[in-house]
Amino acid sequence: MTWDTSLLWQFDILILLMMVICAVTALALEGLLSSAIVTGAYSFLICLMWTHMRAVDVAFTEAAVGAAISTVLFLGTAQYVNRWIKKDRPREQGIKQITLVIAVICAVMMLNATRDLPEWADPASPASTHLSPRYIEQAYFETATPNVVTAVLADYRSYDTMFEAVVVFAAALVVMVVLRRTSHKHRMALHLRPKRAGRDTVLRGAAQSIIPVMQIFALYVLFHGHYSPGGGFQGGVIFGASFILLALCYNLKFSMNRFREHAVLWCCAGGVLLYAGIGAACLAMGWNFLGYGALAGVLGVSDVMARSHGILAVEIGVGITVMAVMVSLYNDLASGGDLEEGL
Amino acid sequence: MMDQTPAIMILVPVFASLALTLIGPLGHRAAYGLLIISIAGSLAAALATMVQVVQTGQAVHYRMGDWIPPMGIELVIDHLSAGVLVLISACALLTAIYSMHTARQDNPDRLNHYYALFALLVAGLLGMTATGDVFNLYVLLEISALSSYGLLARGKGKAYYATFRYLMMGTIGASFYLLGVGYIYIMTGSLNMADLAEILSRPELEASVSVRIGFSLIILGVWIKMALFPLHAWLPNAYSRAGTTTACLIAPLMTKVSVYVMLRIMFTVFSADYIFQQIAWSRLVIYLASAAAVLGMITALSQRDLRKMLTYIIVAEIGYLTGGAWLANTAGYTGAVYHILADGLMTLCLFMAVGAIIYRTGESTAAAMQGLFQRMPVTAGVLLVAAASVVGVPPTCGFFSKWYLLQGAVKAGEWVFVAALIIAGLLAAILFFRLLERAFFGRLEDAVTENGSEKSQEVPRKIRLEEAPLTMLLPLVITGAALFGLGIYTNEVVQYLIRWSMPAGI
Numbered sequence: 066m067t068w069d070t071s072l073l074w075q076f077d078i079l080i081l082l083m084m085v086i087c088a089v090t091a092l093a094l095e096g097l098l099s100s101a102i103v104t105g106a107y108s109f110l111i112c113l114m115w116t117h118m119r120a121v122d123v124a125f126t127e128a129a130v131g132a133a134i135s136t137v138l139f140l141g142t143a144q145y146v147n148r149w150i151k152k153d154r155p156r157e158q159g160i161k162q163i164t165l166v167i168a169v170i171c172a173v174m175m176l177n178a179t180r181d182l183p184e185w186a187d188p189a190s191p192a193s194t195h196l197s198p199r200y201i202e203q204a205y206f207e208t209a210t211p212n213v214v215t216a217v218l219a220d221y222r223s224y225d226t227m228f229e230a231v232v233v234f235a236a237a238l239v240v241m242v243v244l245r246r247t248s249h250k251h252r253m254a255l256h257l258r259p260k261r262a263g264r265d266t267v268l269r270g271a272a273q274s275i276i277p278v279m280q281i282f283a284l285y286v287l288f289h290g291h292y293s294p295g296g297g298f299q300g301g302v303i304f305g306a307s308f309i310l311l312a313l314c315y316n317l318k319f320s321m322n323r324f325r326e327h328a329v330l331w332c333c334a335g336g337v338l339l340y341a342g343i344g345a346a347c348l349a350m351g352w353n354f355l356g357y358g359a360l361a362g363v364l365g366v367s368d369v370m371a372r373s374h375g376i377l378a379v380e381i382g383v384g385i386t387v388m389a390v391m392v393s394l395y396n397d398l399a400s401g402g403d404l405e406e407g408l
Numbered sequence: 409m410m411d412q413t414p415a416i417m418i419l420v421p422v423f424a425s426l427a428l429t430l431i432g433p434l435g436h437r438a439a440y441g442l443l444i445i446s447i448a449g450s451l452a453a454a455l456a457t458m459v460q461v462v463q464t465g466q467a468v469h470y471r472m473g474d475w476i477p478p479m480g481i482e483l484v485i486d487h488l489s490a491g492v493l494v495l496i497s498a499c500a501l502l503t504a505i506y507s508m509h510t511a512r513q514d515n516p517d518r519l520n521h522y523y524a525l526f527a528l529l530v531a532g533l534l535g536m537t538a539t540g541d542v543f544n545l546y547v548l549l550e551i552s553a554l555s556s557y558g559l560l561a562r563g564k565g566k567a568y569y570a571t572f573r574y575l576m577m578g579t580i581g582a583s584f585y586l587l588g589v590g591y592i593y594i595m596t597g598s599l600n601m602a603d604l605a606e607i608l609s610r611p612e613l614e615a616s617v618s619v620r621i622g623f624s625l626i627i628l629g630v631w632i633k634m635a636l637f638p639l640h641a642w643l644p645n646a647y648s649r650a651g652t653t654t655a656c657l658i659a660p661l662m663t664k665v666s667v668y669v670m671l672r673i674m675f676t677v678f679s680a681d682y683i684f685q686q687i688a689w690s691r692l693v694i695y696l697a698s699a700a701a702v703l704g705m706i707t708a709l710s711q712r713d714l715r716k717m718l719t720y721i722i723v724a725e726i727g728y729l730t731g732g733a734w735l736a737n738t739a740g741y742t743g744a745v746y747h748i749l750a751d752g753l754m755t756l757c758l759f760m761a762v763g764a765i766i767y768r769t770g771e772s773t774a775a776a777m778q779g780l781f782q783r784m785p786v787t788a789g790v791l792l793v794a795a796a797s798v799v800g801v802p803p804t805c806g807f808f809s810k811w812y813l814l815q816g817a818v819k820a821g822e823w824v825f826v827a828a829l830i831i832a833g834l835l836a837a838i839l840f841f842r843l844l845e846r847a848f849f850g851r852l853e854d855a856v857t858e859n860g861s862e863k864s865q866e867v868p869r870k871i872r873l874e875e876a877p878l879t880m881l882l883p884l885v886i887t888g889a890a891l892f893g894l895g896i897y898t899n900e901v902v903q904y905l906i907r908w909s910m911p912a913g914i
Contacts, residue, residue: 178621182594191607195597196478224472224481228535228547231422235528235551238429239558242521243568334429341422354415356474 077117084110097146101139108132118186121294122214125286129302134391137309141399141408209373210291218296219376219383223355227340230297230383234337237390237397244402272314279307287384291373297383301336304384305391317400317407320392326404329393336386340379347375410456414470414483417453417493418535420446425527432520436512439520444504446527450534451497458490462904469540477540478600484540488745488909491901492537492668495752498890499660500530502883506760507653509877510767514651515562522562526657529555533665542589542677543599545669549585549633552665553578556658563650570645577632577642584629591622592677604677614686623687626673634666635723636730637700644719652763655715660755663722664748667729671744674733675911684736684914693734698828700727705835712773714762717839721758721798724832725751731825732813736914740816745906747809750797750894754806757794757887761787764876764884780847784875788847790888795840797891800833805894 087107094100108131115124183190204216218226287300312320344355352359357375358368366374399407424446431438461468467486471477485493504526515522532552539545557578561571593599595618596607613619635643647659674683684690704724711717729751732744762772764787769776780788797806810829817825875881894901 174621174624178591178618181616181618190594191597192594193597195607197597199479220473221475221480222543225541225544225547228544228551231528231531232547232550232554234426235525235554235558238521238524238528239554239561242518242525242558243561245518331430334426338423338426341419341426345419345423348412348415353412353471353474354419355472358474 077114080110080114080117084114097143098140101136101143104139105132105136108135122296122299125294125299126302129299129306133306134302134309134395137313137408138394138398141395144399144408145401207369207372208376209369210376212291212293214294215290215296215376215380219290219379220357220372223344223376223379226379226383227337227344227355230337230340230386233390234333234386237333237393240394240397244397245404268314272310276307276310279310280304283307283384283388287380288377290380291377297380298387300380301384301387302391304388305395308388308392309395312395312399312407317396317404321396321404324392326396329389329396332385332389333393334386336382336384336389339382339385343375343378343382410460411468411470413453413457413460414468414485414538415472417450417457417497418483418531418538420449420453421527421531421534425524425531428520428524428527432518436519439523440504440508440511443507443523443527444501447497447501447504447530450530451494451501454490454493454497454534457485458494461485461487461490465908478598478603481539481541481544482600483538484601485538486909487905488671489537489668491745491749491905492665493534495749496530496533496537496661496665499752499756500526500533500657502756502760502887503653503656506656506763506880506883508879510652510763510880513767514564514653522559525555525558526653528552529559529657533661536665537668540601541599542592542601542604542673545672546582546586546589549582549669552662553582553633556662559654559658560646560650563654565649566645567649570642570649574642574646577639581629581632584625584632586629588622588625588627588629591618591625595619595622601672601677605679608678608682614682620687623673623678627670630666630670630673631730634663634670634726634730636726637696637703637723640700640704640723640726643723644716647719647722648713648715652759652766656756656759656763659719659722659759660752663726664729664752667726667733667744667748670730671733680736680911680913683734690734690736694731694822694825697727697729697731697734698824700724700730701828701832702727702835705832705839709835709839714765714772714774714776714843715759717774718755718758718762721836721839722755724836725755727832728809728813728829731822731828732816735813735816735820735822735825737816737819738910738914739812739819741910741914742902742906743809743812743814743816745909746805746812746898746901749901750805750809750891753887753890753894754794754797757790757884757891758798760880760884760887761791761794764880767880768874768876774843774846777843777847783873785873786881787876787884788844790884791847792844793888793891795836795844797895799837799840803895804891805898806891808895808898 084107087103087110091100091103091107094103108127112124112127112132115121115127183192187193200213200217200221204213204221205211208216208220210216210220283300283303285300286295286303287297290296290300308320308324311323343357343360347356347359348354350359350362355375357372359371360375361368361371364371364374395407396404424442428439428442431442457468467484469477470483470485472481472483474480507526511522512519529552532548532550532555535548536545536552539548557571557575560574561568563571589599592604592608595613595616596604598604598607607613608619632639643663647655650658674680701724704720704722704727708717708720708724711720725747729744729747732740732747735741765776765780765784766772768784780791793804797804800807800810810833814826814829817823817829876884
């Protein structure tokens with residue numbers, strides 16, 4: 066059985082169809098909350114799609130970030146948004162129609178391009194013949210990391226990954242800068258926030274038993290990134306989700322007592338600082354930035370093993386930043402910036 | 409240490425931004441000092457790299473993580489990017505010095521976080537310019553975009569709403585770019601620019617529809633980012649409602665760096681041959697550019713708000729730059745690249761001068777210009793220089809870029825673009841003449857008494873000398889001098905930087 070026939074194309078078509086339905090529904094729904102839920106369903110479907118493409122690492126991230134955390138963030142934000150239906154004026158109608166025409170033209174152009182794209186999972190396609198073989202053949206010998214994805218992500222292209230961690234950090238910073246302003250205009254909106262005095266005992270009990278497991282699993286995902294799908298991003302998101310769950314099942318005050326605002330900020334910057342600091346240490350020791358081989362002397366191992374250790378260290382940095390940023394985003398968005406009370 | 413300058417240049421602001429996030433308790437002076445030191449470090453590294461590039465006459469390559477490209481990511485600093493890098497870090501440093509009063513005025517709280525985003529934006533722009541990898545460019549594009557959303561949202565009035573529109577447009581632009589890179593990757597399997605250039609020059613890929621779609625998507629994305637004429641609607645509101653420091657930082661740099669990215673994609677990843685022979689767009693693009701130049705200036709003429717006026721001038725200048733790049737001859741290319749540098753400085757100078765006027769008068773309409781030469785002689789003088797440069801008066805750099813662009817347009821026989829350049833120049837002259845006339849002759853009390861109105865009972869506003877503070881004046885004067893300096897050393901800039909970066913085949 067070749068690679069090609071093992072793929073169930075009917076299954077793909079089904080997922081694709083459901084994704085289209087979800088996307089259209091999310092746009093058509095009038096309630097923001099239901100829209101957010103449908104978007105979560107969309108993320109879950111695309112996660113199945115990634116799994117089917119054997120891109121398990123991506124699927125993992127999508128499940129954690131797209132299906133779980135962003136849905137919660139949408140829900141947290143939606144409670145502050147007043148919503149009314151605006152009647153379109155003729156001019157706006159016209160603009161919408163033009164937009165539709167442009168979108169259709171773009172779609173036709175892109176579909177037109179599929180003619181000469183390589184077949185799905187074609188082993189002779191440029192993407193599988195140009196660089197990938199070199200990565201697959203050499204990654205283990207050059208970085209002592211069996212998971213090629215981790216080796217590419219955190220070593221060959223670690224400069225990209227560092228800046229992706231910086232993007233995550235910047236997201237938290239931007240939300241903080243925008244929402245936590247002293248002059249709050251939307252105090253009015255905060256009255257709409259329902260009081261969450263008494264929480265359900267069942268919820269608390271469930272949270273108590275599930276959160277420790279989640280956190281241990283998050284650490285496992287992070288540290289096992291060398292050998293299996295996972296790594297800093299996924300581990301960090303799961304760890305962050307455990308704090309969000311705590312805030313959801315108890316309340317924001319409770320979770321912020323466990324993980325204080327100041328500590329969150331330090332972790333946001335600290336993770337990136339660890340990553341960039343390791344890079345700078347390599348630079349200081351005469352190698353180029355992020356050339357983990359420079360650490361061989363300090364660690365007392367070979368260059369190749371030093372690369373493996375370097376990967377682990379930067380993954381921990383990514384994990385810390387992602388975890389703290391997820392918590393920070395939830396705290397800000399769900400409380401409207403005043404950190405008083407969340408969802 | 410010299411061979412590490414490309415990395416140091418980008419990393420110093422990153423570290424500064426991380427530190428700035430955490431030093432809130434140390435107060436605003438510490439934040440201001442740290443920002444200036446870090447960006448000065450970047451500027452020093454950028455200058456060192458440029459000297460190295462000019463002396464050796466070849467591009468500096470820096471392998472991130474000691475991996476050989478195309479396996480790893482490399483930074484490539486050639487004659488084109490070296491100039492842009494110095495421009496970015498110099499503009500950012502001048503803005504940082506300038507920000508002492510205005511940033512505190514606009515950000516009564518969380519000044520250190522504001523500065524952290526400032527440093528991140530600079531790092532993002534430098535990284536975009538220095539990189540030799542199309543995906544890495546996307547990541548840094550995201551960093552600069554994200555930090556600019558945060559900075560712009562801290563503006564006044566409806567800044568949130570304008571920034572939200574910018575966020576939507578910017579995200580669409582970035583998605584187009586990423587989608588285009590995806591198509592190119594499927595067809596080539598590589599992300600390194602030099603490697604891509606080699607693969608894409610194969611005949612079977614030159615004819616491929618997918619590659620063409622990929623190119624179109626990338627260019628469309630970049631056009632949205634640089635606000636080329638029909639895609640510019642997000643820019644004026646987003647920039648004119650921003651705080652003064654934010655506007656001074658973002659207005660000159662974001663769009664210019666996007667133009668740089670367009671040049672990179674056109675001539676480094678693809679080739680002049682592919683752009684002008686295989687894709688026959690240049691006529692259409694030059695019409696768009698001409699429309700941008702003329703309509704931008706006409707709209708600028710009809711604005712009452714000073715900063716909005718300036719934002720429409722940016723839209724017009726983008727027209728000049730795009731037209732020059734698509735003229736497909738050496739003079740046009742020289743004009744476009746030279747104009748990136750010239751327009752960066754011009755826009756910075758205009759925004760700083762207007763920022764100083766707004767800081768002192770508290771008004772941002774054209775009425776704030778009344779009696780400017782008496783009240784703020786230095787600011788008014790620098791504004792005059794910047795205006796002369798936008799119009800294209802000889803000793804300033806604006807003249808030389810226009811000269812090259814006109815030469816290129818005539819040589820290519822693009823008479824529409826020639827006409828657009830001349831008309832836009834004349835419109836700019838009318839616009840600045842009106843403003844400066846008011847600044848020189850117009851006095852508020854004169855205008856009122858002439859009308860014989862009884863409402864002038866209130867004591868006429870006494871005209872005092874109230875020049876902007878020194879931290880604002882110093883960068884303003886340096887920028888004004890730089891406009892002359894760049895103009896006088898045009899020959900050297902063209903000879904040592906631009907001529908070397910001339911792509912093959914034009």
